Amino acid sequence: FGGEHSGHFYFRDNWYADSGMAALLFALEMISDERKTLSEVIAPLDRRFRSGEINSEVGDPAGVVRRIEERYRAEGAEIDHLDGVTVGFPNWWFNVRSSNTQPLLRLNLEADDPETLEKKTAEVLAMIRS
Structure with a gap:
């Protein structure tokens, strides 16, 4: 997985394609699995x-x-x-x-x-x- 501040997201398992839709679906799946809000899920990652x-x-x-x-x-x-x-x-x-x-x-x-x-x-x- 690779991403940019500009909103481009690239996925190895999706032929390295840039897909905002895939990023949204993966994020929704993670939120659903974690049973947390998006803010709670990303808080440990947002350190800068x-x-x-x-x-x-x-x-x-x-x-x-x-x-x-x-x-x-x-x-x-x-x-x-x-x-x-x-x-x-x-x-x-x-x-x-x-x-x-x-x-x-x-x-x-x-x-x-x-x-x-x-x-x-x-x-x-x-x-x-x-």
Whole structure:
């Protein structure tokens, strides 16, 4: 199983197809089996705070992404290039990627606590928008 914040869900046993309907049916089955509310079922899984997708128009998306990667690599972050650039630290991470259809950079950031989320979101957005 794989999922994204954007609402795409992929299932190995369903030929790796993206299926929102299958995700809904699996969730309903789990809720029924557990005899708990959805909030109770997902509470142990929802441990991080999320920015949601934040879009910013930029003139040179590749240049901005390169600057961001250079800065955080110098700070010892784990870097991944699967979809844009993902930068990881022990208590927070983010992904910045170019939109395929618009002149935008898309930022998604997660942190262990709301204070780090707010601080790091502002920090990364300042780099994107400068």
